[in-house]
Amino acid sequence: MRIFHAVEQVRAGLAALPRPLGFVPTMGALHAGHLQLARTARQQCASVAASVFVNPTQFGPGEDFERYPRDVQGDAEKLSGAGVDALFTPDAAVMYPPGFSTIVDVGALGAVYEGAVRPTHFRGVATVVSKLLHIVQPDVLFVGQKDAQQSAVLKKLVRDLDFPVRVEVVPTVRESDGLAMSSRNAYLSREQRAGASSLHGSLECMLEELRNGADASRAAQHARAQLDAAGVWDYLDVVDAQTFEPLQHLRAPAFVIGAARFGSTRLIDNILVSA
Numbered sequence: 001m002r003i004f005h006a007v008e009q010v011r012a013g014l015a016a017l018p019r020p021l022g023f024v025p026t027m028g029a030l031h032a033g034h035l036q037l038a039r040t041a042r043q044q045c046a047s048v049a050a051s052v053f054v055n056p057t058q059f060g061p062g063e064d065f066e067r068y069p070r071d072v073q074g075d076a077e078k079l080s081g082a083g084v085d086a087l088f089t090p091d092a093a094v095m096y097p098p099g100f101s102t103i104v105d106v107g108a109l110g111a112v113y114e115g116a117v118r119p120t121h122f123r124g125v126a127t128v129v130s131k132l133l134h135i136v137q138p139d140v141l142f143v144g145q146k147d148a149q150q151s152a153v154l155k156k157l158v159r160d161l162d163f164p165v166r167v168e169v170v171p172t173v174r175e176s177d178g179l180a181m182s183s184r185n186a187y188l189s190r191e192q193r194a195g196a197s198s199l200h201g202s203l204e205c206m207l208e209e210l211r212n213g214a215d216a217s218r219a220a221q222h223a224r225a226q227l228d229a230a231g232v233w234d235y236l237d238v239v240d241a242q243t244f245e246p247l248q249h250l251r252a253p254a255f256v257i258g259a260a261r262f263g264s265t266r267l268i269d270n271i272l273v274s275a
């Protein structure tokens with residue numbers, strides 16, 4: 001696997017690779033979920049590129065940018081083992097040189113749920129992914145369903161701005177007790193980790209209530225009680241899969257979405273209800 005740090009270098013290096021080119025953008029601290037993205041890209045594409053960049057513009061003040069886990073060497077070994085051909089891992093000064101000021105904002109979709117709690121998050125994501133797509137110029141962009149709203153934001157970005165790329169959303173990889181793989185799981189104490197396992201069960205309970213005909217607020221009321229006392233809900237809801245507008249009743253395609261805090265660690269999860 002070749003490793004690149006500069007824009008011109010990575011462009012020249014990737015130009016020589018056979019197409020189609022798959023691309024897996026990450027912030028590193030890679031776990032089995034990321035490697036599943038890389039392996040799916042490997043199966044579907046002739047060449048695979050990945051990036052590791054902890055993007056400062058998608059963290060708000062007081063969030064975990066400084067303490068976000070970083071291990072580029074370990075990440076490079078894992079990506080290489082998953083069949084990735086090229087890794088782009090730029091410094092912040094390469095992505096955001098002095099004078100940088102352009103922002104990409106997808107509008108209402110980026111302002112609800114995760115966007116309501118983290119008001120500048122999705123414009124940071126949309127901006128850095130726009131840059132990465134221009135630099136890497138892939139044919140297929142691989143993202144995880146765990147970040148369902150991010151996937152919807154990126155699909156909208158690609159559609160609205162005519163990026164010549166297909167977005168492939170890869171199903172969430174889970175621990176044996178159902179907890180979605182996340183780099184932030186590493187922050188949990190033993191007690192919080194035990195409580196966090198009930199997040200997914202709450203979403204399943206909400207879906208069952210909805211399927212039995214309950215409306216969203218009644219279903220959420222029952223399902224909220226499933227979360228162990230270790231967690232505090234930010235939201236639990238059912239939304240249109242494309243717009244993230246809240247639904248009164250289940251109407252596929254939809255996501256049942258939830259976010260909860262375990263101490264200072266905030267975890268999200270979702271279930272896709274296909275049409």
Ligand code: PAF
Nearest residue numbers: 025026027055125128147
């Ligand atoms: O999902 C992530 O790790 C990040 O939001 C992404 C897409 C790599 C952009 O920084």
